[in-house]
Amino acid sequence: MGKTIRFGVIGCGLMGREFASAASRWCHLNADIAAPEIVGVCSRTEQSREWFVRNIPSVRYSVADYRELLDKPDINAIYCALPHSLHRQVYIDVINAGKHLLGEKPFGIDKEANDAILAAAEAHPEVFVRCASEFPYFPACQQLIRWINEDRFGRLIEVRSSFCHSSDMDLNKPINWKRTVEINGEYGCMGDLGIHTQHIPFRVGWKPLNVFAKLSNIVDTRPDGKGGTAPCMT
Numbered sequence: 001m002g003k004t005i006r007f008g009v010i011g012c013g014l015m016g017r018e019f020a021s022a023a024s025r026w027c028h029l030n031a032d033i034a035a036p037e038i039v040g041v042c043s044r045t046e047q048s049r050e051w052f053v054r055n056i057p058s059v060r061y062s063v064a065d066y067r068e069l070l071d072k073p074d075i076n077a078i079y080c081a082l083p084h085s086l087h088r089q090v091y092i093d094v095i096n097a098g099k100h101l102l103g104e105k106p107f108g109i110d111k112e113a114n115d116a117i118l119a120a121a122e123a124h125p126e127v128f129v130r131c132a133s134e135f136p137y138f139p140a141c142q143q144l145i146r147w148i149n150e151d152r153f154g155r156l157i158e159v160r161s162s163f164c165h166s167s168d169m170d171l172n173k174p175i176n177w178k179r180t181v182e183i184n185g186e187y188g189c190m191g192d193l194g195i196h197t198q199h200i201p202f203r204v205g206w207k208p209l210n211v212f213a214k215l216s217n218i219v220d221t222r223p224d225g226k227g228g229t230a231p232c233m234t
Contacts, residue, residue, distance in 0.1 A: 003034050003035075004034065004035050004036075004037050005034050005035070005036050005037070005076050005077055005100075006037050006038075006039045006074055006075050006076045006077070007023070007036050007037065007038050007039065007040075007075070007076070007077050007078065007079055008038075008039065008040035008041070008042065008061070008069035008070075008072065008075045008077075008078050008079070008099070009038055009040070009041045009042065009052070009078075009079050009080075009081075010041075010042045010043075010066045010069065010078055010079070010080045010081070010082060010090060010094075011042070011043065011080060011081035011082040011104075012041055012042070012043035012045075012048035012049055012051065012052060013043075013048065013081060014081075015081035015104055015132075015133070016041070016043075016048075016052075016079070016081045017051065017052075019038075019079050019081070019102075019132070020038055020052060020055070020056055022036075023035075023036040023037070023038055024056070036077075037058050038052070038056050038058055038059055039058055039059060039060055039061060039072075039074065039075060040059065040060070040061035040062075040063070040069045040072060040075055041053070041056075041059055041061070041062055041063075042062075042063050042064065042065070042066045042068070042069050043064070044064055046062075046064075049062045049063075050062075061075075066090060066093070067093065070093060070094060070097040070099060071097075075099065076099070076100060077099055077100035077101070077102065077128070078094045078099045078100070078101055078102070079102045079103075079132060080094065080101065080102070080103045080104065081104045081132075082104070083177045083178075083183045083184065084106060084108065084109040084183065084184050084185050084191060084192075085109050085182065085183045085184075085185075087103065087106075087107055087108045087109065087113060087117065088108050088109070088113035088116055088117060091103055091107065091108075091117045091120070092116060092117060092120040095117075095120040095121055095123075095124050095127050095129060096120060096124065098124070098126070098127060099127070100127055100128040100129070101127065101128070101129045101130070102130055102131075102132040103129070103130075103131060103132060104131070104132055104133060105131050105133065105191075105192070105195045106185075106191045106192065106195060107131065109183075109184070109185040109191075110185060110186075131195070133196075134199045135196055135199045135200060136199055136200055136203045141199075141200055144200065145200060145203055145204055148204045149204065159201065159206065161197040161198065161200065161201055162197060163193060163194075163196040163197045165189070165193050168189070168219070171219060171222070172223060173222065173223075174222060174223045174224065174225040175222040175223065175224055175225070175230045175232060178192055178234065179222065179232045179233060179234050180233060180234070181233040181234055184234055185234075186234070187213075187215075187234075188215055188217075188234035189215075189234065190213050190215065194213065217232070217234075219232050220232055
């Protein structure tokens with residue numbers, strides 16, 4: 001209680017900056033809980049690292065190789081926001097280095113990668129490993145969880161949990177790694193967003209009896225950001 005956890009951030013894109021913004025707002029919490037402090041950042045591009053160096057005064061390590069952060073004894077934990085194809089090696093290296101890990105879903109591009117990450121976590125029970133982006137921490141979700149635990153809804157016989165995400169409805173949105181099979185995975189948006197439908201059910205102790213998905217490849221091509229078009233594979 002009241003201590004500081006020093007973080008290294010691997011992946012300085014949108015979610016990395018979101019994590020930095022959340023850490024910067026920690027001073028507004030009234031509870032006496034551990035506070036995050038970002039002391040190191042890693043990205044292959046200097047430009048994305050520069051945003052952190054410029055805006056986060058606590059940053060003292062800016063590196064292109066994530067293994068340099070893992071060698072720093074004054075870094076306690078890693079927040080990792082990388083494309084799915086990079087999860088397996090980086091997550092396992094973080095865990096094996098004894099650093100606590102907050103990683104972005106889906107913890108691997110496929111089941112084989114996920115199994116390998118979970119095996120590393122099981123081999124290092126002293127390391128805290130968790131998915132970073134979870135709905136149960138939103139105030140409305142906290143209220144819903146309280147109501148469920150208080151039996152406000154009576155006897156539940158079926159729950160349908162859904163998630164609406166509309167940013168890709170803009171057909172002029174340029175293609176990104178999430179629409180590339182070899183980087184995102186064949187499961188498309190389900191791998192990136194599907195887990196959000198399960199966070200609250202998992203939190204209240206429910207387990208799904210069956211899982212299915214209906215996938216439609218509605219958009220075949222997207223702008224490539226260079227004046228042309230590129231195939232949208234997911």
